[in-house]
Amino acid sequence: MKNDKQLLDLYSDYLISAFGQTTATGLSSLLDGEISHDRVQRLLAGKEQTSADLWRLVKPHVRQIESEDGVVIVDDSIAEKPYTDENDIVCWHYDHSQQRTVKGINFVTCLYHSQGVSLPVGFELVRKTERYTDPKTGKEKRRSDKTKNEMYRDLLQQAVKNQIPFKYALNDIWFASAENMNFVKLTLKKEFVMPLTGNRKVALSVNAKQPGRYQRVDTLELEPMKPVTVYLEGVGFALLLIKQVFTNEDGSTGIQYLVASDTTRDGNGIAAIYHKRWNVEPYHKSLKQNASLEKSPTQTVTTQTNHFFAALCGYIKLELLKGATKLNHCALKSKLYLHAIHAAYAKLQELNPVQLAA
Structure with a gap:
């Protein structure tokens, strides 16, 4: 009988391997019924995985690549869920990259980048638990009791508490408030x-x-x-x-x-440091495209949170494989896809399909 850690490992492997919707039934079928659909569903419906759980999992890998030249990047993104019923985490958010409101899960990540490796070391999901009436439209809306800037400061504070070595905190324009600047420099001494x-x-x-x-x-x-x-x-x-x-x-x-x-830097040095922030973009892309973040039909806050956590685990595996294979995430996924096509083609030949040509 697999324990929950082993099952999470299998589920995150499944998220990397899948090319369509990812379901509990799909994983059970992949394993030829070795693990039941209900067992997978109980994993997703169990205790909600948190940022602290992520740190316990990723900590040994961070320790292998950490350096004083490492940087911490905090950024948010939205996993779109247009056909999923609205709840506290699947709701409407303004997407600055698309200049429009989209329905999905808004998440904030603390990403550690060192020696060419980018690993998530903390996360928070935006939970819009409060309901209010918009005075202009009279419509009921949702909002979070915690701002993303508060999440930004909490994630950086936790990175310092976890003794992750870094000198610079990097973020985009939406987190460039005076309060955040004062916090990084005066409170965190970074x-x-x-x-x-x-x-x-x-x-x-x-x-x-x-x-x-x-x-x-x-x-x-x-x-x-x-x-x-x-x-x-x-x-x-x-x-x-x-x-x-x-x-x-x-x-x-x-x-x-x-x-x-840091007033000791020249212009090129400042630009070079900030350029490292762009490592968060392939992280967001890979999490969605290669770790099946947006491909789960889960319906509850708990199952959606735990699927998100498993997708993070999938991303971490891909990032570690990148170092071992010298292939980027998309190339790794393409390699898996090619193997899947080969297996399907070989199986089709085994079934001796009808030949249409005379």
Whole structure:
């Protein structure tokens, strides 16, 4: 009889191997009935797995790749569930990447990146447990009693408590609040690199800051990649500001403003550190496409949470396999798919299909 840890291991393997919907019946059939559908369902309906459970699982792998050059990235994403009934975690969220509201599970991850390996070390699901009436539309809506910025700070705090070595915290523009900056630098004693919107206000000296002579970032005459010392409204210490100019895929020119709390860095150093944040994008993509995050028909908060946890386990396995095989996640998945086609073709030949040609 498999224990729950062994069954979770099998289920996460199944999520990596599957190419369609992932169900308890599907895993049972794959194992030729060795484990019953009900046994798999009881695993998913059991105790909800938490960020602490994830840390216990991933900790030994983090210890193998940790370094002082490691960075911690906090970001959120949405696993779309358009056909699933709404509940506290499957609900409507605004997706900034798509500029629209989508239905699904909104999750925040703390991702540790070191020595070319990216491992999730903490997570929180956005739970919209409070209901209220929108004063403008009169419609009932849901909201969470905890903001994503609070989750951001809690996840970083836990990473420090877990003694994960890192110098820089990285995030996108949605987490670049003055409160988060103060928390990282003053409370956690860590550094950060964060992007700013062009309408954020800065002072160019302490003398300008004291009487409140702030200017919008996009009105400053900045030389690309040349750091300028600034004082951001609401932040109690000096920052280095750089302006990045780049060409978009459509040929248009884009501008990004970055601020760093480490005032010893030059412009290229700041940009190089922030570039590591993009490791969270393939993490989100692989979790959804290669670890079957969005392919489960689970219906309850508990089963959906535990499926999410199992998908995280699947991602971790793929990331560790990447190091062992030198193949990225998509290449690993393609290799599995090719083996599946070979097995199906061989079985078809074994069944001696009818030949249509004369």
